[in-house]
Amino acid sequence: MVRAMLNGLVATLATILLVTASPVSAQALTDTTPIKEFTLQNVQSVLRGLGAKTSVLENNGQPFVRAEMESGLIAIYQPTACTDGSDCAGLNIMAAWDRPKGWSDAKLLKALSDFENEYSFIKAGVLNDGSIYVQRYVICDFGTFAGNIRVEATTFSSIAAAFSKIVNP
Template sequence: MTGTGRTIRRGGPLLAAALALAVSAPGTAQQQQGNADDRIEVNAFTPTSVREILAPFGNGVTIADRQTPEGRPYVEASFGQLRINMFFTACPPNQPTQCQGLYMLAFWPKPAERNPQNLAQAAGDFNRLYEFSKAGVSVAGEPFVARYLISDFGVKRGTLRREVTNFVVLAQRFNQEVVSPPAQ
């Protein structure tokens, strides 16, 4: 496989699972016309709308409703060992069910075997390769990758499912290339 003119290492079981989800998830070219659920508009992000987006992944994902320390709801979706937190943003004042943004964040514990400067450099390199995401290292030394989605004027469920699938694959690449790269 290639991406951005660079060869991408074939990954472990999570990458294979994510790719299998991408293939089996509704929305492939042949199914797109026949799957009415993929054509439903999502006009706001809520725990319910995110659960509806993730439902076709079936047993491939575990979903849990969570709250930030401030009491704001978010959804945690686990794809095997990969945990993605989905935060609702761009919410009009006093309208928590009308959020127009979804911030997807995957993070890993601080890798003890990695030099913090090398880890930060690797995250920066990842950002240059995958401009549509944000990778970095938190002040606590935890590597992360994030992506922001919007639904300002509505977006189809099928498109959002593809975005989630793409993010799962991206997070696996980040894990392989930045967090736990093979020994050289």
């Protein structure tokens, strides 16, 4: 099971303030629901539809969704590329783990590089505090559908699980 989690990332992100943990609108989004922009509400709705426990947190005035998936993976989903705090065309998805104990820098960097070569649409790296992460950036410049967000979240969770097996053999 994925054991990480955002402890290293949360430490790196600095002070986190709980903004809300209240349920999103009871109306569920279907896969064919058009999404004009990424919002905390539509991202939360899709993640909850996947069984995730979600809350909205904030870092330096920037809100994001913290999601704990049924698999145990904890990830953040942060709308980005926004105009005036709305009309967000980007979604940054990230999960972090403690650095593997006993791994040299060379071994860690090779594992990260090999992982990125296998999954070219995912970024893997080391945070300032030494924890490691995987990240995916998604755009919806001209809109998308709720089903695409669901697929992105499901795919990210699967790839994060593969990453966890590499760094936690």
